[in-house]
Amino acid sequence: MTMKKLILAEKPSVARDIARILKADTQKKNYLEGKQYVVTWALGHLLGLKMPEDLNKDWQKWQSETLPMIPKFIGIKPLPKSRGQLATISQLVKRKDIDEIVIATDAGREGELVARWILQYVRANKKISRLWISSQTDKAVRDGFKNLKPAKNYDNLYESALARATADWLIGLNVTRALTVKYDDNLSAGRVQTPTLALVRQQEEKIEKFIPKKYFQINLTVDGQNASLVQKNQFEFTSRNQAEQKISELQKNVGQVKKVERKIKKQPAPTLYDLTDLQRDANQRYGYSAKKTLGLVQRLYEVHKTVSYPRTDSKYLSNDIKATLKERLNAIKRSSKKAEEILKKGAKVVKTSVFNDSKVSDHHALIPTEQVPDFAKYTNDEQRIYNLIVNRFLGIFAEPFKQEQITSHVYFGNEVFIFKGKKVLDLGWKQETEDTNGIVLKENQKIDSKFKIEEKLTIPPSPLSEASLLMQMEKFGLGTPATRAEIIEKLVNTQMMERVGNGLKVTPKGKQLLNLVNPELVSPKLTAKWEQQLENIALGKLKQQKFIQDIKQDTKKLVAEIKNSNQSYKDFSLTKKKCPDCDSFLKVKKTRDGELYVCSNQSCNYRRRKDAKVSNHRCPQCHKKMLLIEGKNGVYFRCKFDGTTEKPTDKKKKKMTKKEERRLLNKINQDDEPQESALALALKAALKD
Template sequence: MKQLILAEKPSVAKDLSRVLGANQKHKNYYEGPKVIVTWALGHLLGLKMPEDLNKEWQTWKMETLPMIPKQIGIKPLPKTGHQLKAIKQLAQRKDVSEAVIATDAGREGELVARWILEWVRFDKPAKRLWISSQTDKAIKAGFANLQPAKAYDNLYQSAIARSKADWLVGLNVTRALTVKYQDNLSAGRVQTPTLALVRQQERKIETFRPQTYYVISLEVGEERGKRVQANPYEIKDQQTAQGIVQQLGNGRVDSIVEKAKTESAPLPYDLTEIQREANQRFNFSAKKTLSLVQSLYETHKIVTYPRTDSKYLTQDMKATMRERLQAVADFSPEVKTYIKNGAVVQQKAVFNDAKVSDHHALLPTEQKANYAKLTSDEQRIYNLIVSRFLMLFAAPHKKVQQKVTVKFGKEQFIFTQNKIVEAGWKTSEEQRASTIQWQEGMTVAPNFSIKKELTSPPKPLNEGTLLGKMEKFSLGTPATRAEIIEKLIKSELMERTPAGLQVSPKGKQLLELVNPSLVSPDLTEKWEKQLEAIAKGQFSSKAFLQQIEEDTKQLVKEVKQSEQKYQDFSLTQKKCPECGEFLREKNTRDGKIYVCSSAECSYRRRKDPKLSNHRCPQCHKKMEIIEGKNGAFFRCKFDGITEKLPTKNEKKKKMTKQEERRLMKKYSQEEPQESPLAAALKAAMEKQ
C-alpha cells in the first residue's frame, strides 16, 4: 500500500519525491515503491460566488443585499481543473492507504489541502507533515514524525472562518458601494482599515504647520551640552533665548554619573520585520521581499519557512546551532571562532517555546548556500538573515555612559559621553574620546550658542512603516500583508510614489463613503484575534461567523442609508464615439485605457498609442501602433513615417531573427559541395 502525498507546488513535490525515492515521473505526479507524490497549484478550489448560489444574486442590485447564504460551498477554480481531476484519480486508487498533507505549514496551506481532500471525497486516514525548512534532513525528520491531520483541525477551522468572513464582508460591502455610487468601489475586512492608516498619516501631513523654535547649547571645548527643558519647542523667539542666556554667569559641574549599560543582540527576523528592513535598505516592496525569501526557502533550501510571525526559537533547536553555523562558515571571519567556542548562543532570550506558534524565527538552514546560483537580490536578503542570525553568538554590547550635569543657577546642561567596553555584536559603532577632564565643582565659562530650528513634518508612510502599523493593529497576517498592499494599488485606491504611499482621489472618497466601523482598525483587530483564538481551540468558529453575519447586515444597512455624495474622478470630458457617454480612464497592466462609462456600451481604447518593437526605416526608433478608421498602422512619432501593419500571412512569411540564426548555424555546419567545373579540373590535374 502507498501514501498519497499532497504538496502545494510542483517544485516542492519534486524535492519530496527525490528524498522519498519516487523516481517514476508522470504528467501529474511522481511514484515510488511506497509513495505517490502529487501537487496543487496553489489554491485549486475557492468559495462559490454569489451567482453560483442564487440566481437573484447574478445581478448586482441593492434589493438583494445583504447576501447571507446558509452554506457557501466550494468550487474548482478555472484553468487548474486538470490537476484537481488527476488528484481525484490518484485518491481513488486501491493501492492508496492514506494521505499526507505536505502543503505549506500554515493557515492557508492547511486550507489548500483540506479543500482538495474534501472535494475528492477522501475517506481514508490523513496525516500532516509539518516542517520549517525544505532541506533533505528536515524532510526525512518530518516524515519520521508525521502527526494525525486531526491535530490541525482548529487551524483548518480558523482558515475556513477567515475565508468566509472575507466573502461576507468583502462581497456585500463592495456590491453595496458599487451599486449605490455606480463605480467599482472595492472594500474589505482588512484592506479598508489598511488604506485608512495611510490616509490618517496624510491628514497629519496636510494639517502640519511648521513652527520656529530656538535651541540653547553650552559649548565647552569641542563638546556641546543640551539644555534641560520639559518641552524642546518652548522657546519661540530669539529674544527669549537671548534673555535666558544674558542672565547666566559662570556655571559649575554639579554631578558626574557613570552607568554601565549592556545591550543584547536583536532577535532573528520574522517576515514582517525583514520586509520592513528590505524596504528601508533596498526599497523592495513587501511582495518582492516575500517572493525572494520564498525562493531562498523553496528553491535554494538555505532559509527556514518564511511566513512566520515569531522572532523566537524552541529549546530543542539549540542542538541545530552548530550545523547552521557550519553552513555559513565562510560568511565572515568570526563564524569559525563561534564554532570553535562550541556554537554557544549568547542571546539566551531567543529560546522561548511559549512565543513560537506555528513556526520559529527566520534562520539559515544547515545547507550551505551556492552563491553562484543566487541572484543579487536573493543574496541581499540572505545576507540580512545570516547577519542577524550570527548576532546571536556575539557577546552583548557593553558601554559605560558618562552623564555630566552643569548648573547655571536654575538652568541645567547635560553632556553625555559613551565609552565602549566591549563592542560585541555592535561592531560598527564608533566612539569619540572626551577632550575634557570633568571634575565635580569645576567652574564652566558661560559660552552659549543659540540655534534657530524648524519643526519637521511627518513623513508619508512607505511599505515598511505601513507593515509596522498593520502588525501593531493585527491587520492581516505576515503571509497576507504584502498581498493586501498590492490589492489596494491594483484597485486604484492607493499609489506608490517616490515619496511613499499615497491614497488616490478614489481611495479618499471610499473612506468617506464606507462605514466608520470598517475604516477603523479596531473591528478588524478584534476579528483577527478571534481567528487566532479559533486556531488555538479557544474560540468557536460558528460563533465567530454568526457575529460576522450580524456585522455584515449592519455594514450594508449603513451604506444603504448613507446620504454621502460621490464624484467619479476617473470620468473624463471625452465622449464615447459609439454612444456619446463620457469615457472613464482606467489603469491596466498594458497602460492607461479609456472605457465607456455606460454599462450597456463595451467601447474601449488605449489612452496613448502602444509602442511596438517595429523600427522606423529612417530613424530606427520604435514605432507606435495607431488605431485608425481603416484599421491599425505603424507611425513614427519622431519623423511621421507610417507603415501598414503586416497581415497574419505576411508575419508567417517573414523570417524571425531566431529562425535566421538557426539556418545560418545549419548551413555553417554543412560540408561545402564542389561545383562540377571544380571537380573536372581536379580530375584533369590528377591525370597529369
C-alpha cells in the same frame, strides 16, 4: 499488492524535491511514483469558494435589491485551468494500492485549506496524515515522514482557515457590491484592507494638520561640540530678540562643569525575525515592497532550502531546536567568519531568552537551515535577504553591545547645558562601530561663554512607508504575516493607495471610500477582534459556526448603512472624453503597462491607451523608435520626430535557419575579399532574401 502512500504537495517544485528524497523517481503525467510513495501536487489553490452567481441566479446582476447575499452554505468550485490536476488527484486517491494520503502542503492556515478543499472535492475516504515541517531540507523532510501526525490534529486550523475565507466572502463581496451599485464606481472594501487603508490616511491627516512653528535654540560650543540649553518648553524663544536677551543673562555667569556621570549601557541582540520584521527591515534597508521580500524568502525556503518556513509570526525558537544549532552554524561558516568563531567557542547561546516554547505556535522564528548555501545560484536580492536572516541568527550567540555613556552638566547660574559622549567598550552582536567619543570634561572645570543662536523649524510627521505600515498592521492585528503583503498590493492595484517614493499615499478614491463605509469597518479594532477570534478557532477555543453567525449579522448591518447613506461620491478618474462605442464618458485606469481610457459603462468593453506607447518599431527615415497610436483610424505607428506613419503588419521576421547562418558566416570569412567588405555584402544579400 504493495500498498503505497499518496503525498499531496502544494507546488510542483516541492513535490519533485519530496519525490527525490523518497525515491519516487518515475515521472508520470502530473505525478511521480516509486515503490512506496506516489507524489502529486496542487498549484496553490485549485479550488475556491463559489461566487454569488453560482449560488443564486438573482445574484448574477449587481443590484441593491439582492443585497445582502447571505447563503446558508457557500461550497467550493474548481478555479480556472485546475480541472486537469484535480482529475489526476481524484484518480490517484481512488487507486486500490493507495491506502494512506499525506498532506504535505505548506504547514500553515492557508496550506491546510488548500489540501482539505482538494480532498473534499475528490471525496477522499482513506486514512489521512499530516507532514508538518519548518524547513525543506532533506533531513527535515525525512524526519517529518518518520513523525507523521494524524490529520485530525489540524482540524481546528482548517476550521479557522475556512472561517477566514467565509468572512472575507460575506463582508468583502457584500460591502463591495453595495458601494459599487450605490455610487456607480468600482469600490472595493474588506474587513482587513479598509482599516489598513485608514492607517495610512490617519498619518496623512496628521501631516495635513501640521502647522510648522519657528523657534530659536541657544547652543553652547566647547572644543567644537555643541550642546543646547535645557528648557522646559521647546518653544520658549519664539523670536531672536528673546534668545539674545537670554544670552545676555547667561554671560553674567561663569560656566562651570558641576556634574559628570558615567554609565555603562548593555544592549542585547534583537529577537529573531518573524516575516513581518524581515519585511520591515528589507523595506527600510533596500526599499523592497512587502510582496517582493515575501517572494524572495519563499524562494530561499522552497528552491535553495537555506531558511526555515517564512510565513511565521514567531520570533522565538522551541527548545528542540537547540540540538540543531551546530549543524546550522556549520552550514553558514563557509561564508561567515563570525559563524566559524562561534563554533570554535563552543556555539554557546548568549541570548537564552530566545528559547520559549510558549511563544512558538505553528512555526518557530526565521533562521538558516542546515543546507550549505550555493551563492552562485542566488540573485543579489536573495543573498541580501539571506544575509539579513543569518546575521540576526548569529546575534543570539554574541555578547550584548556595551558602551560607556558620559554626560557632562555645564551650568551658567541656574541654567544647564548637557554634553553627551559615548565610548564603545564591546561591539558584541553589532557589526559596525558607533564610537562617538565627544569631549571629556572634568568636574569644576571652567567653561567659556561661547553661545550661538540657531533658528529652528518644527518638522512634519513622515508619510507611512511599507515598513511602518507593516509595524502598524502587526500592532493592531490586521491580517497575518502571510497575508499582509497581499493586502498592501491589493490596495495599490485597486487604486485606493499609491506608492510615492518610499512612502504610501491614499488616492482621492481611497479617501472617499473611508467616508462611505461604517466607521467600525474603518477602525482596526473590529478587524483585530475578528483576527483574535480566528486564532481562537485554530486553538479550539471558539466554534467556527458562532464566528460566522456574528459575521453575518455584521454584514447585514454594514450593507444596510450603505444603502441608507446620504453621502455623495465623485469619480475623480472620470474624463469628459466620450466612448466611441456607447457614448458614455471614459475613465482613466492605471495599469502596469501605463494608463488606459476605459468606458464608465460597465456593460461596455471599450478601452484604449491614454498615451501613445513607445514601440520597438523603427522609423524608416530617422531610425528612431516610433509611437504606437490607437485612434479612430485604428492602430498605427507614428514617428514623433518627423511625423512618418506606418501601418503595423502581421508579418513576423523569419528566424534565420542554421544553414542560412553558416552560409552567411562563410561569406563573411571568405579569403578573396572584394573592395566592399564581405560583411557588408553578406548583410545586403541577407536583406534582399
